[in-house]
Amino acid sequence: MAYTFNTEVKNFLSGRIWLRAHTPFPAETIDAYIASGDIQIIPGIKSEKTTWSQMKHICNRCQNDEPSRFTTFDCAKCEGPCTYCRKCLKMGRVSTCTELIIWAGEQTVYPTIHSFAWNGILTTHQQKASEELMRSTELQRSHLIYAVCGAGKTEILFQPIYQLLTEGKRVCIAAPRVDVILELEPRLREAFPSTLIEALYGGAKPGIGPAQLILATTHQLYRFQEAFDVVFVDEADAFPYTADETLEHAVKKAVKKSAPIHFVTATPSKQLIAGRKRNASISTIQRRYHGHPLPVPRYETLWHYTRHIKKGSLPKKLLTWTAQRLQKQEPFLIFFHNIALMELAEPLFQKLDAGVKAIHAAHPERKEIVRSLRNKQLPGLLTTTILERGITIPNVQVAVIGAEQKIFDKGALIQIGGRVGRSSDHPDGDFVLFHHGITYAMDDAKTEIIRLNEGGVSW
């Protein structure tokens, strides 16, 4: 009996860094393993004096070291000044007197027998990229898969993942957004039916089994330490990745020493390309898997759209566009730059069809609503940039309201356009940018799409 318990604690804590007070196990069990040395205690916050005798803090869970993200207060528990990290607060507060635990005992051994149930066929381009990715993994160097939206990036990962699993390696696919994880989860479960897979995102409860393949939002990686033999970062350029150094540290912390971190994206940043160009570990795919070109955006002026919507009417062009989609029964996504404006517009769209809904990151029914659109239970959605990537809806038509807004940078516009024409049954579709003035970002996105369609290399 005691032995089974041991494996459970070991399996759960292997590779994790966890709050001592919040494990799924009784406190006495944890205490016993601390006494035996299998569990090691780490202080929550590392603080040291800088040259100017100011305190410099680092959060041992999320690696945050930004002074503005720490608060020091008079703690009633440790009876002294105590500092906590506000960056990862929502995962349970970590302060100076908080104890984090890691598993220091014998490591979990993962199975080497897995089944691979995906029976699709890769295009020549996908096959080549997949092989290059495997080669880089063998050499333990970081690899970038730079493939246009709809190139079939996920399938490229299947063979390399299978290879790693059969070597008993622990693998993680990290994506910045929960929507991407939710889309990936069923596909991976189908491809690897006998593998213990776990999807981790805000609100998901971690299981206690020895999950070998982990799908996680990048935030969830805060809770891992030297856990993975390989991490694939999907949609590598997306918010909050480029903006957020802490998350980059978190990915580095989550992999074992010298383990490779691979990146997969349609819109890589310059740094991402530069970092991998030196040792030629980039695979590019400029064709979608069905061979059709990427939809090129068209511009439509929509002067003073904010004023129109605030006055309670939809601009005529937008009205006509939406009515056409409804009439042709084509699902649609309309992107807004701002939640408040979108919510003002929602009732106006509902006059055309009561089924139109608006969603944003904090929407309580976000998951269900996206599912209903996919199941054709809703005619279309108004959305913020949360749906810009990772989702596939056959025959979807896309409009951007206020394409000149700063949030719609080149990458965002390319990703948004990438939602259109993904299925081979409907390889085409409308991608319209309604704007109040044309920006460089709009032109850059359009030029890049045209260049990719012509087969030009873009770095």
Place this chain on the structure above:
Amino acid sequence: MVKECLLCEQTLDATPSWQSLLGLDQQAFICGDCSNSFKRADIDIKEEGTTIDRTTSLYKYNAAMKEFLHQFKFLQDVALAEVFADDLRRVLKKDAIIVPIPMHPAKKVARTFAQVEALLKSANVPYMDVLEKTDMVSMGEKTKAERLAMPSLFKVKTNVTIKPTTYIVVDDIYTTGTTLRHAATALKEAGATRVEAVTLIRA
């Protein structure tokens, strides 16, 4: 240094102005959107001569406030005490002795801070911790009937003398008023002439 809203983490606009150059502007801790999500209650009830002579509550208990309290008390985000510091300082700028509603010592250790004291410290309001709890049960765990039938919840600490003057008891939230009435009774029985109550929120 880039400052972010304590609640939604969006960057606070720092428009340069003469006020900020001279250090005269108020320091903002939250953004305009978050600030607008809280609704003022502005309750001020005067019942001179009763247990509590005057009750003041600043904000309504709406969804935003619920979220705020959750982050402050249960996620233990002490930094949030700053958010309403100015409001509290304004209503507590009086010639009276400020008394926070006490927490049971064990509970205070578990939470690592006492929320009312944290609010007062951020508001820079001097206070005297003269009351203590008589038992451990939290108000939230009781039914309304049980709350009303409670024996005295607080007593004045043994080596403290209560002066014949005005006291203001402060709590984070006013629900049925039982907590504040018990505190006021304890103070009046010990010799306070007048007791007022101030709460941040009115449920």
